[in-house]
Amino acid sequence: MRTAFRTLTSYALDIKNSLTYTLSNSVVEGTVNKIKIIKRSD
Numbered sequence: 671m672r673t674a675f676r677t678l679t680s681y682a683l684d685i686k687n688s689l690t691y692t693l694s695n696s697v698v699e700g701t702v703n704k705i706k707i708i709k710r711s712d
Contacts, residue, residue: 678685
């Protein structure tokens with residue numbers, strides 16, 4: 671239980687920011703995935 675609390679405490683700012691801001695890196699991840707698929711097809 672202590673370890674879980676320490677983990678949540680260390681990520682508190684990141685958790686707050688993820689709930690506050692609606693930014694996402696999904697477009698970048700999709701682009702990287704397409705590049706990987708193209709590289710595999712060669």
